Amino acid sequence: MDHEKVNILLVDDQPAKLLAYEVILKELGENLVIASSGREALEVLLKTEIAVILVDVCMPELDGFELAAMIREHPRFQKTAMIFISAIQVSDIDRLRGYEMGAVDYVPVPVVPEVLRAKIRVFAELYRKTRELERLNRELEDRVRARTAELENSTTKLRESEQRRSMAIAAGKMGSWDWDWISGDWMWDEGQYRIFGVSPESFAVNPANVQALLHPDDVDQLRKAVAEFNKGTRAYETEFRILRPDGEVRWCVGTAAATVDDSSRVVRVSGVTVDITERKRAEERQNLLAREVDHRAKNALALAQSIVRLTRADEVKAYVNAVEGRINALARVHTILSLSSWQGAELSRLIDEELAPYSLGGQIVLAGPEVQLMPTTAQTLALALHELFTNSAKYGALSTRSGRLAIGWQVEDQLLTLNWEETGGPLVMPPKSRGFGTRSLLASVESQLGGQAQFDWRAEGLLCRLEVPLTRKTAATAPGKFDVASASELQRASG
Template structure:
């Protein structure tokens, strides 16, 4: 019965039999047939070399005594070829081999000797050993090659990931520097004749930038929803006087903050001089996107003097610079008998198809009732590792008539203050890489409300605290007041 247990079809190899006597070749063939491998036969050294060039061979069985080239000379030619350097060579000799002949054979790469007459079981056993070694060596080489390929692929993936991280870091640095540069310009260029006006103007403009940033963050910086942006900018005003309509449009990240500033200045001017100055005026904002432009119409009616201003204020200059300079668009203003009509055209290249899960036209800003009286006299714990943000948060709390406990920059410090009889806590979610959820759970277990503050998007909050109000930085006093009033009322 043919023995194929160690040599399945996929592992069949070639065994080369070299002898000038056909009868001996036939006998070797009969002996080795049971191994189940391919047997190649050559009557001369020339035939053997030809077969070696045409086939991958695992073992060569060479007769030492042949007329044209003896077995040693053929072995020398085989070993001289780099492709055949690792083939196992077994010499067959019908004469007694001297120790010098044996040494010569081993020096030429021979791995064993077989004497004639050949003992079939011994010949099979010796050939099987080297065939198995060849198969395992080949399998190991294949595994090593696959491992090397996987290592190379993994290395390439890691290098690509590092490159993406570096690119992301550069992009974050670029955006941060741009934002700081814009804020610096706002502070430097805003007229400072009136300190209260200066503070309100700077705060409003920075809030407009933050609004755009939050919308971009929610979409992972794929684009900001125009409808949401317009609603956010007009949310502080009487909504019964405001009408907003427009198709779903996503603003490219590169221009979102500039457009937010322009809309903020339009709303501020309408509140100071135009339709939003009193309850008699109305404002409608609508837009449509075509192949060339986004066309936005800002229409004010009643409520104030409709005469054009004698000179352009700083806000108007911001609008002009943002629309025509940054966005490469056009703006036309017309003061009719009813009020200001402003037509804005911005190249369509700045707008994208809306994300499937972006805010829909039905998404309205949630206005929470702000009962400031409920905040007065309360003790509010503040945990925030940014010193200036912490100071501002405490000041807002104190201006609301409450007592600020802290601010604390570390959870251990805040935990020690829990015994001071706090009524609520305002917690920054991430303290230099450390999340505050354990402390938040402890405060909540005491029955005290929590308000989270974060620089990340709201969706980053873990599910266990999905019911906790979240304020995104920078914090607006009205938003903090509303969140505290709602939390304390519960």
């Protein structure tokens, strides 16, 4: 379909990437404008009307965040769509920062052409439609002004209708209503019925029926609004909840304005109701995310601190390797959990991540069903498995080519049983004392998860049995929460 081309600004300091974006976006049929730096992009914006800005996050001098902030400071570009391209893993904190700076979306590298085209196409079309609406609005306003002189007898009704229409356009997901203060008659539009979850055929609009749909805790503030109009208030706005007939609770914001006669007596009240439930939920999710990020960061730091403090080694190099290994194990399980939005992790995935450096020549055999672990359980087991693999690689079956390791697990009555069996390695002698790895493994599995860890130091190889309940409260806490008391458990174990 023929349409007016819009300008799309591509900002990147690397010519090869700019060329790649041009090739990807060429088939959209839009005007592609190139800028090789943030400053050049600002110069282009001052001279050209831009619909969408595609900007690389990492650039010298002005990075993507700084450029976005400068663009948003200009009143003319406060609504211009900006899409960030990032070649690094973007955290939730970085995403929030980007959105605060004005980004409308993120595109990770490597760029998927179809995805990039789809995102650009959406915002380009939105820009076109916005401009078309502005043009239509200007034309409509011109026609209204032209007809006003011919329709002097209906000026009041036309003004009221135009006011409701303008408010509807501005509000978006909304409904409008009108209340004749003298006769008591009500008028609801289709949007108002939809917000309240009722139909014009079955619902009679009157004060009693409307009040029945209001949340009991919010009835008084609506009564207060009526009282304010009787006192001379001309406009009122408030947030309130409604209880739909199907039991769903929705958040709304209501705005009302009074019309008075020549003696300043209220004769009509008109208003708009906007459903803001999604906004409320988004605010709750954002607050929850901020709390979760803070909690996870504190717990991860607490656990890392305990690892650093309690690790023992005779040499600096051995100490560094031990600490790095344990922290990397924690980082790997955090990556797995983040991919599931901290809903959980598969046991087989945890084992695969830990055995990757040792899976040579078929030395390792795995057997067990798919088991979904809660986040706390996953973190603790990941560290336990890391200790077992590390010890096996140093002293056990994985320290020689002839060694074999079999890992099997099963679940019965919500109890996970994991068997670790080493054979074919060096001759095993029972240790005279337990090292940090064994002590921390016992402390975490038994104290943190309420399970058991049993070791059998057979001459032919270590046999370890871990029993972990999958439904214990400490193992089923909210996603991302790790009991910082584990640090004190490790302290007692190391003592």
